[in-house]
Amino acid sequence: MVAAARAADAHEFIELLPMGYDTMVGQRGRTLSGGQRQRLAIARAMIRDAPVLLLDEPTTGLDVRSGRRIMDPLRRLMAGRTTVVISHNLLTVQDATRIVVLDRGRIVECGAHDDLLERGGTYARLHWLNAPAGSPAGSPALGTVLP
Incomplete structure (x- = not known):
């Protein structure tokens, strides 16, 4: 125990x-x-x-x-x-082998954190919306990943 x-x-x-x-x-x-x-x-x-x-x-x-x-x-x-x-909460899933993104009950994306960021879809938009202000994240268009 x-x-x-x-x-x-x-x-x-x-x-x-x-x-x-x-x-x-x-x-x-x-x-x-x-x-x-x-x-x-x-x-x-x-x-x-x-x-x-x-x-x-x-x-x-x-x-x-x-x-x-x-x-x-x-x-x-x-x-x-x-x-x-x-x-x-994306923090709880970013280490997952496979992330399945749902939108209105439908699968819209599937993949690993880095792959989903590179695609620039729903997951990436949510990720960048929640990135801490002033973080070294860069822009999603550059494919930079938060440390």
Whole structure:
């Protein structure tokens, strides 16, 4: 349990709880922040060690900082597993082997992050709309990829 909590970046906050790992956190973790609940969910999934994962909007309800913080634990969770991620947050899918872009229920693009950026379609437009201001991203016409 502790190893999974460490891998999910949850061990530190768990240790700070009044009774550590024995703390009651309420129904559905009501006394925890959204990011803490997500990291506990990641730890539970690591313990289950399922070969297939379905992650539906894993960063929904999280602020930008918390969403970025759970990306490393999510990557550790997904390593070596078949994973389907349903998300509007492009950060959660950019490492995927295959990204399927839907528009009004229809597949409009399919490919890896870099390939989709080079094509300049729907995915690229969404990516560039969400690129941080002042980032070294360049313009989508040049095919420059965010680091």
